[in-house]
Amino acid sequence: MHNFTLIKTKGDPGRTVNSLLAGLVEKELVQGVLTLAVGPFSSLPMPSLLCSIEQIKNSSPLAPAAGVSAAVHAARISRGPEKFRTAAVLRPCELRALVELAKLNQARLENLVLISMECPGRLENRRYLELRSEHPDLDVDYYLHPDLQAEASGTCLSCTDFIPEYVHLGICLLGLDLKQEIGISWHQEQGEELARVMEFVSGQESDSRRQAIKELEAARKNAWLNLQEKTAQEISTPEGLQKAIGDCLGCFNCQRACPVCFCRDCVSSREAFEQDPEELYDRGARKGSLRLPTDLTMFHLTRLAHMAHACVGCGQCSSVCPSRIPLADIFRTTGASTQEELGYRPGRSPDEPVPLVRFSEEKDT
């Protein structure tokens, strides 16, 4: 790859990224930065819109956590008029979600500088806090110690899409000595433009980097295949599905946390709470008893039917489920086959049309 350069880190890759982001604002390329930051009152790094250089320099763009998906917020911010241009630092999965949202008119990519990183995975929120109490420098240590990375969420550990695709600036972390340097790659016209202004000098990528990527790919792929198989085996029977979602509370957290679920008000949440007593009795009488809230199977299947093709595999649904339902496993497994059926890869490019309204004129089949 030609559009690649190395930047010295002086021990803290996060800080290097910070000054890069600050540079974007200083050079007036963007008005603000959306990235993770620990606020004065929060303990978790949370997506934040940072406008002051000082705040940007204190942010944690590489923190291995994602309290919520930043995609939704990037989308919202981008919907303003042109004068608000934002640099959004997103994980690859968040970036894919953002691209999906853009296709559905929920985001305007032209108002964003898209920055993403090679992602070794994120920790679940609780686990992040626990580990940080042991490793005060967790945001740096995480990248240096493979055993810390092994603590990442199950979804991440079986994620094969850890390299961002539709991006302007990529932060390269794999196969590098991050104490010394990080890599920056740039893509598309916008990326070229940024590289010119930021005066990046094209350099060579090392073999060790390529090797590291390959190794990670292999390990992830293996984990993913195992997970798929396990999910298909354990869940895809009527009983299996009932067992899996048996403890669903009907809190709709999964739907709210899902970055690609874009409806203003989910049809299922309306449905589950709009039945009148007569109806409930009627249904109860038919089967002897009625689980409340009702229609949760319908809810989950609807969500699958609506969103499986667009599932970017971020794992937020599993992370937020109080009943620990392996929602992401179900979604990703279903999504993989739906996406294959429809020849669709969510988040690859905003020019790839949403499959459910794209139909072939082909007469037979």
Place this chain on the structure above:
Amino acid sequence: MNTQDNLKRHPGEETGQDLNVLALVCNWCTYTAADLAGVTRLKYPTQVKLIRFMCTGMIDVRYILRCFLEGADGVFIGGCHPGDCHYLSGNLKARVRIKGLRPVLEMAGIPEQRLRLSWIGASEGKKLQEELTGFTSEVRKLGPASFRQMHLV
């Protein structure tokens, strides 16, 4: 709208039948074929209940899910041949949607043989009969769907 009246009939209600097969058919072609089958005395299985839609393109995937969850053992969707849809492309949309739905049904443990999409033109009363008969016997081989009795979450 008579779709609604039709939908109101509960597929799981006691019909004395071993199977509940729902056929969601388009008003223009397949329904005409069914009419024709009736007229020309071509019998199709009594387990099949026809539900008329204006077009297969208006069949929300949620209707299909609902049919299964409420106890259908098989769902048959019949529409105009590609190129024939009264609304130009409704059938093509149905085709994509159903393609995308199949993995969801699989995850729910509903084998793909329980959902069939078929194009039946207005003059194909014979094909309607064959398709419905074939479909019903395939569903019979699978036996009643388990969602039918199950106490669902």
Place this chain on the structure above:
Amino acid sequence: MNQNVRALVIGAGISGIRAALDLAEAGHSVLLTEKALAPGGLLLSLDRQFPDNHCGLCRILPGDITGRVWNACMRRGFGHPDIEYLPGVEVLDIQGTPGNLSALMNRRGLKVDPQKCTGCLECLKVCPVSQPYPLAPGLGQCKAVHPSAPHKPDNWLSINPDACTLCGKCMEVCPTGAIHAAEGNGPESMDKLSLAVLATGVEYFDPQLHNHLGCGHWPDAITSLDFERLISGVGPTRGVLRRPSDLGKVRKAAWIQCAGSRNLKLNADHCSGICCMIALKQALLAREKGMQCALFYMDLRTPGRNWQKYLNQAQQKGIRLIRCRPHSIVRDPGEDSLRIAYAPAPGEQRDENFDLIVFSVGRDPGYKLPAWAGQEGVIVTKGSERVLDIAGSLIAASAAAGRALRSFSDSCAQPGGEAYVSEHEHIHPSVLVVGGGPAGLSAALSLAEQKTQVVLVEKKDHLGGHAIKSMVPEVREQVLELRDKVQKHPEIEVLNEARLQSCTGPAGRFVARLLDARGHKREVKHGAAILACGTNPSRVETEDPRIINVFDLPEKLLSPDAPGNSSGRTVFILCSGTRREPADYCSKVCCQLALRQAIEIRRLNPESEVTIFYRDIIVQGDDEQLYTRARSDGVCFIPYLPEKPPVFQAGEKSVTVQGVDPYLKEDLQIEADRLILASGVIPESASDLARIFDIQSTEHGFLKEADVKYRPLDSVRAGIFVCGSGRNPVLAGEAVLEGEAAAQTALSWLARGRRNWPGSFVRVKTALCSLCAMCLQACPFKARYPDEHTGAMAVDALACQGCGACIAVCPNKASAWAGQEEEEMHELE
């Protein structure tokens, strides 16, 4: 609603139904008579039609979702509140003056009351008559009382009055007394008719009567009409192809083209126009069932934008095309199949056996219109003069409806008036016509003569298009006359040298922005637009004055100093730029032009030699006579294969043309003084128009209609219509007809604005809509648009046809049925 027009439409085939619908939708009351019982005519026996090999008949219905109009497959029935359908009625005579005609009708024979009939079919057992089955005379016999149409229930019986002996046996056995002499049986007169449209269609050639190649003698040699029944799922064999003689399976079938057409011996110097396509379709359907198919033909006529592709498809699917007219059919003793003997080249004898032989029949050369068809006030559809395909028949029918109305336009319904659906949704009672060629001119004039305001925009500085330079004096005169009338008509504003820039707004309230001749901006509000852009000749790239584009020839032909005019050799190469990619369509106009020119060259100079290299001479109808004439005038015709087109080289003395002698299979060289190339036409402005009006265009850049068979002049957008060569190459006369038809279609649409329209069946719950625009992409009729005021999607009630695609695609049901909650749709209990 203005009901002072009382129209009579004779014949309830698709032409008659179309004309009746056009009249009724424009707000007039219509009587529709049909000799048979069931409406549908020939279409009742055609289950599948080219070019998609499926049906789609229902799409001729007006897309009215208010429930006034029949809204299901027309094979099951038909109804419209303003159309009174009179089955079993034959019109014998029409007299009077336009505006006050009276018709003599005959209600014929016995009738079976479908209300009383139980379908026990006792009557069939006692009826002593045996007649050829009306829908498929070659496929056996039936009683005088028989099911009325393939799709009709058993209690829909007809009695063929021509076969019925009035013996009364059926009446005796009928348990419910359903059979009775029709009330008012016998002649009856109907007065005070404003106008009449004759839409009975033509009669088809019966090869049996002429003992054509032994047809009639061999049961397995049938007509193409019989074949339709044989392959129909509701036909006598339920769609399994069997030999009529012994019900043996058909493995091999042959089609013999031009039975009763293009035959001077039968006095049939015409081409029936669509039999080639019918044969290709039938062969394709048979091929689907695994049959081997061969087609014997002289020229495969696939004129226009679409049919070349169809032919390619047939060839890909393995249908054999044999260019030759078979000379005999025999059955060898001991064989089940028939043997066709033919001579593909002089002196080369071949024969081959087939299980089934199909004669492609067209218009009966003896067919004549009834005498009263010439009566003033009676308009005859083109489809009753010659055979037309479905789209052609419908176009002709709409045009006829328009002509009929114009024949006494004073009492016609007045557009304007209370043109309201609701306060917000009226249709602006005016039409924008784009393009001032024959189609545009005739559309503008028909509209204006029916009191509709028209703005006609034309790119060039004059009206009339290429047709004003036509070689055919009648065409020139017709177009010039149209032009004069258009220029003088007070309802028409002509904008020459205008450039269209955009057209926005929901259906019926369009606003077009354009620059006029002086470069000033103009806004034109209109309720409908007719896009009638034409085509331009494709260029022939050469400096050599001896190499001429067929479209430039007329002028050069008339000038005395034109090269090679006095003597010498002229060579034409037809299809030199078309019927192969990147222009894989037929331009339709070149063949007849070349024939006319060849005849003219020979007339001007009997010494000269004219040679025409051609793939297929594609002329239809009576233009066949040009072909006949050219041959008898000594023009030499040499067919070539697309893979081996003639090549030419301009030398000093002559242009050398090199081809292949089709019979000797040898190279052949002609030193020509003049080479004329038919390079075809290209739709230059069509794709721009398509973009401006947000409709589709084809891969070759033609305007695309909503449905190539049944809605040929509608676009997918309500209120936007297409016609003329920019849609599909046509001759000038046909363009005029299309213009009139488009005008009529537009008028029906404008009339919708005067009716009480209930609003759409779908609505958008604005608070739920996230503007994802999935519905916008799913709506086949472009009836949805983002509404700036609500910040949500909105539905264009007048364009919506209630298909529900938007609802199915909307994930959270922000898009919903108007009268219904989503939850109700799911209430299965």
